[in-house]
Amino acid sequence: MWKLLRRPGSSAAKEDKKLITAVKTIAGFTPANISLYRLATLHSSKGKDSGGFRESNERLEYLGDAVLGAAVADYLFKKYPFKDEGFLTEIRSRIVNRESLNNLARKIGIASIVQYDNRNVQLQKVILGNTLEALVGAVYLDKGYASCKKFVIDKLIQPHFDLETVVNSDTNHKSRLLEWAQRQAKEIKFETTENHQGRGREFSVIVFLGTEAYGQGYGFTKKKAEQNAAEKTCAMLNI
Protein backbone atom coordinates (compact mmCIF):
# COMPACT_ATOMS: atom_id res chain seq x y z
CA MET A 1 0.00 0.00 0.00
CA TRP A 2 2.71 2.46 1.01
CA LYS A 3 4.39 2.50 -2.34
CA LEU A 4 1.23 4.12 -3.66
CA LEU A 5 1.50 6.93 -1.14
CA ARG A 6 3.26 10.10 -2.03
CA ARG A 7 6.67 11.24 -0.67
CA PRO A 8 6.70 10.75 3.15
CA GLY A 9 6.20 13.96 5.07
CA SER A 10 4.97 15.85 2.01
CA SER A 11 1.58 17.51 2.16
CA ALA A 12 0.40 15.02 -0.47
CA ALA A 13 1.30 12.16 1.86
CA LYS A 14 -0.62 13.87 4.65
CA GLU A 15 -3.62 14.17 2.35
CA ASP A 16 -3.37 10.44 1.66
CA LYS A 17 -3.29 9.61 5.36
CA LYS A 18 -6.36 11.75 5.94
CA LEU A 19 -8.12 10.03 3.04
CA ILE A 20 -7.21 6.55 4.36
CA THR A 21 -8.65 7.45 7.75
CA ALA A 22 -11.84 8.81 6.15
CA VAL A 23 -12.30 5.70 3.97
CA LYS A 24 -11.81 3.51 7.04
CA THR A 25 -14.52 5.44 8.85
CA ILE A 26 -16.95 5.44 5.93
CA ALA A 27 -16.35 1.97 4.52
CA GLY A 28 -14.95 0.07 7.49
CA PHE A 29 -11.80 -1.21 5.83
CA THR A 30 -8.32 -0.02 4.90
CA PRO A 31 -7.92 0.84 1.20
CA ALA A 32 -5.36 -1.28 -0.65
CA ASN A 33 -4.89 1.02 -3.63
CA ILE A 34 -5.19 4.56 -2.32
CA SER A 35 -4.85 6.07 -5.79
CA LEU A 36 -8.34 4.77 -6.63
CA TYR A 37 -9.80 6.72 -3.73
CA ARG A 38 -7.82 9.80 -4.64
CA LEU A 39 -9.46 9.64 -8.05
CA ALA A 40 -12.91 8.83 -6.64
CA THR A 41 -12.88 11.99 -4.55
CA LEU A 42 -11.61 14.26 -7.34
CA HIS A 43 -14.26 16.58 -8.73
CA SER A 44 -13.57 17.68 -12.32
CA SER A 45 -13.11 21.31 -11.18
CA LYS A 46 -9.87 20.23 -9.50
CA GLY A 47 -8.69 17.71 -12.12
CA LYS A 48 -5.67 18.26 -14.33
CA ASP A 49 -5.99 18.27 -18.10
CA SER A 50 -3.73 15.93 -20.01
CA GLY A 51 -3.97 15.13 -23.69
CA GLY A 52 -7.50 16.42 -24.07
CA PHE A 53 -8.64 14.32 -21.14
CA ARG A 54 -9.47 15.82 -17.78
CA GLU A 55 -8.77 13.73 -14.73
CA SER A 56 -11.88 13.41 -12.55
CA ASN A 57 -14.09 10.96 -10.69
CA GLU A 58 -16.65 10.80 -13.47
CA ARG A 59 -15.52 7.47 -14.94
CA LEU A 60 -15.61 5.90 -11.47
CA GLU A 61 -19.04 7.43 -10.92
CA TYR A 62 -20.28 5.67 -14.08
CA LEU A 63 -18.89 2.37 -12.81
CA GLY A 64 -20.10 2.88 -9.23
CA ASP A 65 -23.61 3.73 -10.37
CA ALA A 66 -23.86 0.38 -12.16
CA VAL A 67 -22.35 -1.63 -9.31
CA LEU A 68 -24.52 0.12 -6.72
CA GLY A 69 -27.58 -0.73 -8.84
CA ALA A 70 -26.60 -4.41 -8.94
CA ALA A 71 -25.81 -4.61 -5.21
CA VAL A 72 -29.10 -3.01 -4.20
CA ALA A 73 -31.00 -5.14 -6.73
CA ASP A 74 -29.49 -8.26 -5.16
CA TYR A 75 -30.22 -7.08 -1.61
CA LEU A 76 -33.90 -6.40 -2.32
CA PHE A 77 -34.26 -9.58 -4.39
CA LYS A 78 -33.26 -11.65 -1.36
CA LYS A 79 -35.02 -9.45 1.21
CA TYR A 80 -38.40 -9.74 -0.55
CA PRO A 81 -38.63 -13.27 -1.98
CA PHE A 82 -42.36 -12.97 -2.66
CA LYS A 83 -42.55 -9.54 -4.19
CA ASP A 84 -42.73 -9.01 -7.93
CA GLU A 85 -40.21 -7.15 -10.06
CA GLY A 86 -42.41 -4.01 -10.21
CA PHE A 87 -42.18 -3.68 -6.45
CA LEU A 88 -38.44 -4.40 -6.41
CA THR A 89 -37.75 -1.87 -9.16
CA GLU A 90 -39.78 0.83 -7.39
CA ILE A 91 -38.14 0.29 -4.01
CA ARG A 92 -34.71 0.27 -5.59
CA SER A 93 -35.37 3.56 -7.32
CA ARG A 94 -36.58 5.09 -4.03
CA ILE A 95 -33.22 4.12 -2.51
CA VAL A 96 -30.77 4.95 -5.31
CA ASN A 97 -32.41 8.01 -6.83
CA ARG A 98 -30.31 11.13 -7.19
CA GLU A 99 -31.90 12.96 -4.26
CA SER A 100 -31.58 10.04 -1.92
CA LEU A 101 -27.91 9.47 -2.82
CA ASN A 102 -27.14 13.16 -2.37
CA ASN A 103 -28.61 13.10 1.14
CA LEU A 104 -26.86 9.88 2.02
CA ALA A 105 -23.54 11.27 0.80
CA ARG A 106 -23.98 14.32 3.00
CA LYS A 107 -24.84 12.19 6.04
CA ILE A 108 -21.81 9.91 5.79
CA GLY A 109 -19.40 12.80 5.45
CA ILE A 110 -18.41 12.77 1.79
CA ALA A 111 -18.00 16.55 2.06
CA SER A 112 -14.85 16.04 4.11
CA ILE A 113 -13.05 14.09 1.38
CA VAL A 114 -14.20 15.60 -1.90
CA GLN A 115 -11.54 17.66 -3.68
CA TYR A 116 -12.97 20.54 -5.69
CA ASP A 117 -12.03 24.02 -6.76
CA ASN A 118 -13.75 26.10 -4.08
CA ARG A 119 -12.97 29.36 -5.88
CA ASN A 120 -15.10 28.42 -8.88
CA VAL A 121 -17.48 25.75 -7.68
CA GLN A 122 -20.09 25.55 -4.94
CA LEU A 123 -20.16 22.26 -3.10
CA GLN A 124 -23.66 21.32 -4.17
CA LYS A 125 -25.26 18.16 -2.88
CA VAL A 126 -25.15 16.56 -6.33
CA ILE A 127 -21.34 16.68 -6.20
CA LEU A 128 -21.51 14.71 -2.95
CA GLY A 129 -23.91 12.14 -4.44
CA ASN A 130 -21.74 11.69 -7.52
CA THR A 131 -18.65 11.31 -5.34
CA LEU A 132 -20.41 8.63 -3.31
CA GLU A 133 -21.10 6.70 -6.52
CA ALA A 134 -17.47 7.10 -7.53
CA LEU A 135 -16.43 5.81 -4.11
CA VAL A 136 -18.52 2.69 -4.70
CA GLY A 137 -16.68 2.30 -8.02
CA ALA A 138 -13.33 2.62 -6.27
CA VAL A 139 -14.26 0.05 -3.62
CA TYR A 140 -15.38 -2.32 -6.37
CA LEU A 141 -12.06 -2.04 -8.22
CA ASP A 142 -10.02 -2.14 -5.02
CA LYS A 143 -11.76 -4.96 -3.15
CA GLY A 144 -13.94 -6.80 -5.68
CA TYR A 145 -17.66 -7.17 -6.05
CA ALA A 146 -18.42 -9.18 -2.89
CA SER A 147 -16.69 -6.72 -0.55
CA CYS A 148 -18.22 -3.81 -2.41
CA LYS A 149 -21.69 -5.31 -2.04
CA LYS A 150 -21.02 -5.78 1.67
CA PHE A 151 -19.97 -2.13 1.94
CA VAL A 152 -23.11 -1.00 0.13
CA ILE A 153 -25.46 -3.10 2.27
CA ASP A 154 -23.76 -2.87 5.70
CA LYS A 155 -22.58 0.73 5.55
CA LEU A 156 -24.94 2.51 3.18
CA ILE A 157 -28.32 0.77 3.02
CA GLN A 158 -28.92 -0.87 6.39
CA PRO A 159 -27.86 2.01 8.66
CA HIS A 160 -29.51 4.75 6.59
CA PHE A 161 -32.72 3.36 5.12
CA ASP A 162 -35.62 2.06 7.16
CA LEU A 163 -37.06 -0.24 4.52
CA GLU A 164 -40.48 -0.35 6.14
CA THR A 165 -40.67 3.43 5.82
CA VAL A 166 -39.33 3.36 2.27
CA VAL A 167 -41.90 0.75 1.26
CA ASN A 168 -44.81 2.51 2.94
CA SER A 169 -43.94 6.05 1.92
CA ASP A 170 -46.77 7.20 -0.29
CA THR A 171 -44.46 9.13 -2.53
CA ASN A 172 -45.72 12.51 -3.53
CA HIS A 173 -44.05 12.83 -6.90
CA LYS A 174 -45.28 16.35 -7.55
CA SER A 175 -43.77 17.80 -4.38
CA ARG A 176 -40.53 15.88 -4.98
CA LEU A 177 -40.35 17.40 -8.46
CA LEU A 178 -41.23 20.90 -7.23
CA GLU A 179 -38.58 20.75 -4.53
CA TRP A 180 -36.01 19.67 -7.09
CA ALA A 181 -37.03 22.44 -9.51
CA GLN A 182 -36.76 25.03 -6.77
CA ARG A 183 -33.30 23.89 -5.76
CA GLN A 184 -32.16 23.86 -9.38
CA ALA A 185 -33.81 27.24 -10.02
CA LYS A 186 -35.72 25.73 -12.95
CA GLU A 187 -38.92 27.23 -14.25
CA ILE A 188 -41.52 24.45 -14.04
CA LYS A 189 -45.02 24.38 -15.49
CA PHE A 190 -47.84 21.86 -15.33
CA GLU A 191 -50.05 22.20 -18.38
CA THR A 192 -53.41 20.59 -17.80
CA THR A 193 -55.97 19.62 -20.42
CA GLU A 194 -59.42 18.50 -19.51
CA ASN A 195 -60.75 16.04 -22.04
CA HIS A 196 -64.40 15.24 -22.48
CA GLN A 197 -65.56 12.24 -24.40
CA GLY A 198 -69.16 11.04 -24.25
CA ARG A 199 -70.11 11.27 -20.60
CA GLY A 200 -66.57 10.67 -19.38
CA ARG A 201 -63.98 13.21 -18.41
CA GLU A 202 -60.23 12.72 -18.26
CA PHE A 203 -57.34 14.96 -17.43
CA SER A 204 -53.97 15.07 -19.06
CA VAL A 205 -51.04 16.99 -17.68
CA ILE A 206 -47.72 17.81 -19.28
CA VAL A 207 -44.78 18.93 -17.19
CA PHE A 208 -42.64 21.65 -18.76
CA LEU A 209 -39.22 22.64 -17.53
CA GLY A 210 -38.68 25.98 -19.19
CA THR A 211 -40.08 25.28 -22.64
CA GLU A 212 -39.23 21.59 -22.76
CA ALA A 213 -41.97 19.00 -22.34
CA TYR A 214 -41.20 16.14 -19.98
CA GLY A 215 -43.60 13.55 -18.56
CA GLN A 216 -47.21 13.49 -19.61
CA GLY A 217 -49.71 11.98 -17.20
CA TYR A 218 -53.34 10.96 -17.28
CA GLY A 219 -56.09 10.42 -14.75
CA PHE A 220 -59.75 10.78 -13.98
CA THR A 221 -58.88 13.51 -11.50
CA LYS A 222 -56.52 16.44 -12.02
CA LYS A 223 -54.49 15.34 -9.00
CA LYS A 224 -53.90 11.85 -10.34
CA ALA A 225 -52.88 13.15 -13.75
CA GLU A 226 -50.44 15.55 -12.10
CA GLN A 227 -48.91 12.83 -9.94
CA ASN A 228 -48.61 10.58 -12.96
CA ALA A 229 -46.91 13.31 -15.02
CA ALA A 230 -44.62 14.22 -12.13
CA GLU A 231 -43.68 10.57 -11.57
CA LYS A 232 -42.74 10.11 -15.23
CA THR A 233 -40.76 13.36 -15.17
CA CYS A 234 -38.89 12.29 -12.03
CA ALA A 235 -38.03 8.99 -13.74
CA MET A 236 -36.84 10.80 -16.89
CA LEU A 237 -34.65 13.15 -14.87
CA ASN A 238 -33.46 10.49 -12.43
CA ILE A 239 -34.70 12.61 -9.51
Place this chain on the structure above:
Amino acid sequence: MWKLLRRPGSSAAKEDKKLITAVKTIAGFTPANISLYRLATLHSSKGKDSGGFRESNERLEYLGDAVLGAAVADYLFKKYPFKDEGFLTEIRSRIVNRESLNNLARKIGIASIVQYDNRNVQLQKVILGNTLEALVGAVYLDKGYASCKKFVIDKLIQPHFDLETVVNSDTNHKSRLLEWAQRQAKEIKFETTENHQGRGREFSVIVFLGTEAYGQGYGFTKKKAEQNAAEKTCAMLNI
Protein backbone atom coordinates in the same frame (compact mmCIF):
# COMPACT_ATOMS: atom_id res chain seq x y z
CA MET B 1 -26.86 -31.28 -8.33
CA TRP B 2 -28.93 -34.40 -8.96
CA LYS B 3 -31.03 -34.00 -5.88
CA LEU B 4 -32.45 -30.92 -7.50
CA LEU B 5 -33.53 -32.89 -10.55
CA ARG B 6 -37.00 -34.31 -10.75
CA ARG B 7 -37.90 -38.04 -10.51
CA PRO B 8 -35.50 -40.06 -12.76
CA GLY B 9 -37.05 -41.14 -16.05
CA SER B 10 -39.96 -38.71 -15.69
CA SER B 11 -40.59 -36.19 -18.43
CA ALA B 12 -39.67 -33.43 -15.95
CA ALA B 13 -36.25 -35.05 -15.45
CA LYS B 14 -35.82 -35.23 -19.23
CA GLU B 15 -36.66 -31.52 -19.43
CA ASP B 16 -34.00 -30.82 -16.82
CA LYS B 17 -31.38 -32.77 -18.76
CA LYS B 18 -32.24 -30.85 -21.91
CA LEU B 19 -31.97 -27.58 -19.98
CA ILE B 20 -28.60 -28.54 -18.48
CA THR B 21 -27.27 -29.32 -21.96
CA ALA B 22 -28.59 -26.01 -23.30
CA VAL B 23 -27.07 -24.00 -20.43
CA LYS B 24 -23.74 -25.77 -21.00
CA THR B 25 -23.85 -24.79 -24.65
CA ILE B 26 -24.87 -21.19 -24.02
CA ALA B 27 -22.85 -20.43 -20.88
CA GLY B 28 -20.00 -22.94 -21.08
CA PHE B 29 -20.46 -24.46 -17.61
CA THR B 30 -22.63 -26.99 -15.84
CA PRO B 31 -25.36 -25.44 -13.67
CA ALA B 32 -25.11 -26.25 -9.97
CA ASN B 33 -28.66 -25.33 -9.01
CA ILE B 34 -30.84 -26.30 -11.97
CA SER B 35 -33.99 -24.93 -10.33
CA LEU B 36 -32.66 -21.39 -10.88
CA TYR B 37 -32.44 -22.03 -14.63
CA ARG B 38 -35.88 -23.61 -14.67
CA LEU B 39 -37.20 -20.39 -13.19
CA ALA B 40 -35.09 -18.19 -15.48
CA THR B 41 -36.62 -19.80 -18.56
CA LEU B 42 -40.21 -19.65 -17.29
CA HIS B 43 -42.33 -17.04 -19.03
CA SER B 44 -45.25 -15.82 -16.91
CA SER B 45 -47.76 -17.33 -19.38
CA LYS B 46 -46.65 -20.77 -18.22
CA GLY B 47 -46.14 -19.97 -14.50
CA LYS B 48 -48.38 -21.35 -11.78
CA ASP B 49 -50.29 -19.02 -9.48
CA SER B 50 -49.83 -19.52 -5.78
CA GLY B 51 -51.04 -17.22 -3.04
CA GLY B 52 -51.60 -14.26 -5.37
CA PHE B 53 -48.08 -14.61 -6.72
CA ARG B 54 -47.41 -15.97 -10.19
CA GLU B 55 -44.22 -17.92 -10.67
CA SER B 56 -42.18 -16.47 -13.57
CA ASN B 57 -38.73 -15.33 -14.61
CA GLU B 58 -39.55 -11.66 -14.04
CA ARG B 59 -37.79 -11.30 -10.70
CA LEU B 60 -34.65 -12.90 -12.14
CA GLU B 61 -34.95 -10.57 -15.12
CA TYR B 62 -34.89 -7.57 -12.75
CA LEU B 63 -31.78 -8.96 -11.07
CA GLY B 64 -30.08 -9.98 -14.33
CA ASP B 65 -30.66 -6.58 -15.89
CA ALA B 66 -28.78 -4.92 -13.01
CA VAL B 67 -25.93 -7.43 -13.01
CA LEU B 68 -25.57 -7.28 -16.78
CA GLY B 69 -25.36 -3.51 -16.53
CA ALA B 70 -22.58 -3.72 -13.96
CA ALA B 71 -20.62 -6.37 -15.88
CA VAL B 72 -20.74 -4.42 -19.14
CA ALA B 73 -19.93 -1.18 -17.31
CA ASP B 74 -16.82 -2.84 -15.86
CA TYR B 75 -15.79 -4.33 -19.21
CA LEU B 76 -15.99 -1.00 -21.04
CA PHE B 77 -14.35 0.89 -18.15
CA LYS B 78 -11.26 -1.29 -18.48
CA LYS B 79 -11.37 -1.55 -22.27
CA TYR B 80 -11.37 2.23 -22.74
CA PRO B 81 -9.15 3.71 -20.02
CA PHE B 82 -9.01 7.11 -21.68
CA LYS B 83 -12.62 7.62 -22.65
CA ASP B 84 -14.98 9.72 -20.59
CA GLU B 85 -18.15 8.55 -18.88
CA GLY B 86 -20.36 9.98 -21.64
CA PHE B 87 -18.70 7.70 -24.16
CA LEU B 88 -18.85 4.69 -21.83
CA THR B 89 -22.55 5.26 -21.04
CA GLU B 90 -23.42 5.59 -24.73
CA ILE B 91 -21.54 2.47 -25.80
CA ARG B 92 -23.04 0.49 -22.96
CA SER B 93 -26.54 1.51 -23.95
CA ARG B 94 -25.84 0.51 -27.58
CA ILE B 95 -24.92 -2.96 -26.29
CA VAL B 96 -27.55 -3.59 -23.64
CA ASN B 97 -30.56 -1.83 -25.16
CA ARG B 98 -33.77 -3.81 -25.52
CA GLU B 99 -33.42 -4.36 -29.27
CA SER B 100 -29.83 -5.48 -29.05
CA LEU B 101 -30.57 -7.94 -26.21
CA ASN B 102 -33.55 -9.37 -28.10
CA ASN B 103 -31.36 -10.05 -31.14
CA LEU B 104 -28.58 -11.51 -29.04
CA ALA B 105 -31.06 -13.81 -27.26
CA ARG B 106 -32.35 -15.06 -30.59
CA LYS B 107 -28.80 -15.70 -31.87
CA ILE B 108 -27.66 -17.74 -28.89
CA GLY B 109 -30.71 -19.97 -28.96
CA ILE B 110 -32.82 -18.79 -26.02
CA ALA B 111 -35.90 -19.82 -28.06
CA SER B 112 -35.02 -23.48 -27.47
CA ILE B 113 -35.20 -23.18 -23.68
CA VAL B 114 -37.94 -20.65 -22.94
CA GLN B 115 -41.12 -22.19 -21.50
CA TYR B 116 -44.26 -20.32 -22.49
CA ASP B 117 -47.89 -21.03 -23.20
CA ASN B 118 -47.85 -21.37 -26.98
CA ARG B 119 -51.65 -21.48 -27.17
CA ASN B 120 -52.03 -17.96 -25.82
CA VAL B 121 -48.71 -16.24 -26.40
CA GLN B 122 -46.59 -15.58 -29.45
CA LEU B 123 -42.87 -16.06 -28.92
CA GLN B 124 -41.95 -12.43 -29.55
CA LYS B 125 -38.34 -11.33 -29.50
CA VAL B 126 -38.85 -9.35 -26.33
CA ILE B 127 -39.65 -12.59 -24.47
CA LEU B 128 -36.28 -13.92 -25.61
CA GLY B 129 -34.46 -10.77 -24.50
CA ASN B 130 -36.12 -10.81 -21.09
CA THR B 131 -35.29 -14.49 -20.68
CA LEU B 132 -31.67 -13.76 -21.49
CA GLU B 133 -31.61 -11.17 -18.71
CA ALA B 134 -33.21 -13.69 -16.34
CA LEU B 135 -30.56 -16.21 -17.35
CA VAL B 136 -27.86 -13.72 -16.36
CA GLY B 137 -29.65 -13.38 -13.01
CA ALA B 138 -29.67 -17.16 -12.57
CA VAL B 139 -25.96 -17.45 -13.40
CA TYR B 140 -25.22 -14.69 -10.89
CA LEU B 141 -27.08 -16.48 -8.09
CA ASP B 142 -25.74 -19.89 -9.08
CA LYS B 143 -22.06 -19.05 -9.68
CA GLY B 144 -21.46 -15.62 -8.16
CA TYR B 145 -20.57 -12.28 -9.67
CA ALA B 146 -17.10 -13.09 -11.04
CA SER B 147 -18.28 -16.15 -13.01
CA CYS B 148 -21.34 -14.29 -14.17
CA LYS B 149 -19.20 -11.40 -15.44
CA LYS B 150 -16.99 -13.91 -17.25
CA PHE B 151 -20.09 -15.45 -18.85
CA VAL B 152 -21.34 -12.02 -19.93
CA ILE B 153 -18.02 -10.96 -21.42
CA ASP B 154 -16.76 -14.24 -22.88
CA LYS B 155 -20.04 -15.65 -24.14
CA LEU B 156 -22.27 -12.68 -24.80
CA ILE B 157 -20.24 -9.55 -25.51
CA GLN B 158 -16.98 -10.65 -27.15
CA PRO B 159 -18.40 -13.17 -29.64
CA HIS B 160 -21.40 -11.07 -30.64
CA PHE B 161 -20.38 -7.42 -30.60
CA ASP B 162 -17.64 -5.94 -32.73
CA LEU B 163 -16.81 -2.98 -30.52
CA GLU B 164 -15.18 -1.05 -33.33
CA THR B 165 -18.42 -1.25 -35.27
CA VAL B 166 -20.51 -0.40 -32.21
CA VAL B 167 -18.34 2.65 -31.48
CA ASN B 168 -18.30 3.87 -35.05
CA SER B 169 -21.92 3.24 -35.90
CA ASP B 170 -23.39 6.64 -36.55
CA THR B 171 -26.65 5.64 -34.98
CA ASN B 172 -29.67 6.81 -36.85
CA HIS B 173 -32.06 7.23 -33.96
CA LYS B 174 -35.01 8.18 -36.10
CA SER B 175 -34.89 5.03 -38.20
CA ARG B 176 -34.33 2.91 -35.08
CA LEU B 177 -37.42 4.48 -33.53
CA LEU B 178 -39.50 4.10 -36.72
CA GLU B 179 -38.55 0.45 -37.04
CA TRP B 180 -39.55 -0.15 -33.43
CA ALA B 181 -42.87 1.67 -33.87
CA GLN B 182 -43.64 -0.36 -36.97
CA ARG B 183 -42.95 -3.63 -35.19
CA GLN B 184 -45.07 -2.57 -32.24
CA ALA B 185 -47.82 -1.26 -34.54
CA LYS B 186 -47.66 2.11 -32.78
CA GLU B 187 -48.83 5.31 -34.39
CA ILE B 188 -45.87 7.68 -34.36
CA LYS B 189 -45.77 11.38 -35.16
CA PHE B 190 -42.97 13.92 -35.33
CA GLU B 191 -44.33 17.40 -34.65
CA THR B 192 -41.96 20.07 -35.86
CA THR B 193 -41.93 23.74 -34.91
CA GLU B 194 -39.74 26.25 -36.67
CA ASN B 195 -38.71 29.04 -34.34
CA HIS B 196 -37.42 32.38 -35.49
CA GLN B 197 -35.66 34.76 -33.19
CA GLY B 198 -33.80 37.76 -34.49
CA ARG B 199 -31.91 36.51 -37.54
CA GLY B 200 -31.58 32.97 -36.17
CA ARG B 201 -33.78 30.00 -36.85
CA GLU B 202 -34.15 26.90 -34.74
CA PHE B 203 -36.21 23.78 -35.04
CA SER B 204 -37.89 21.88 -32.29
CA VAL B 205 -39.43 18.45 -32.75
CA ILE B 206 -41.70 16.48 -30.42
CA VAL B 207 -42.21 12.77 -30.92
CA PHE B 208 -45.75 11.54 -30.28
CA LEU B 209 -46.69 7.90 -29.87
CA GLY B 210 -50.43 7.96 -30.32
CA THR B 211 -51.34 11.09 -28.39
CA GLU B 212 -48.52 10.90 -25.84
CA ALA B 213 -45.56 13.24 -26.11
CA TYR B 214 -42.15 11.66 -25.70
CA GLY B 215 -38.74 13.17 -26.44
CA GLN B 216 -38.40 16.75 -27.59
CA GLY B 217 -35.37 17.69 -29.63
CA TYR B 218 -33.75 20.84 -30.88
CA GLY B 219 -31.39 21.79 -33.67
CA PHE B 220 -30.45 24.35 -36.25
CA THR B 221 -31.63 21.95 -38.95
CA LYS B 222 -34.85 19.94 -39.00
CA LYS B 223 -32.86 16.73 -39.34
CA LYS B 224 -30.78 17.38 -36.24
CA ALA B 225 -33.83 18.26 -34.17
CA GLU B 226 -35.53 15.05 -35.32
CA GLN B 227 -32.52 12.92 -34.45
CA ASN B 228 -32.27 14.60 -31.08
CA ALA B 229 -35.97 14.01 -30.34
CA ALA B 230 -35.75 10.41 -31.57
CA GLU B 231 -32.66 9.75 -29.46
CA LYS B 232 -34.37 11.03 -26.31
CA THR B 233 -37.46 8.97 -27.11
CA CYS B 234 -35.37 5.83 -27.62
CA ALA B 235 -33.73 6.45 -24.24
CA MET B 236 -37.09 6.98 -22.53
CA LEU B 237 -38.50 3.78 -24.02
CA ASN B 238 -35.28 1.81 -23.56
CA ILE B 239 -35.27 0.96 -27.28
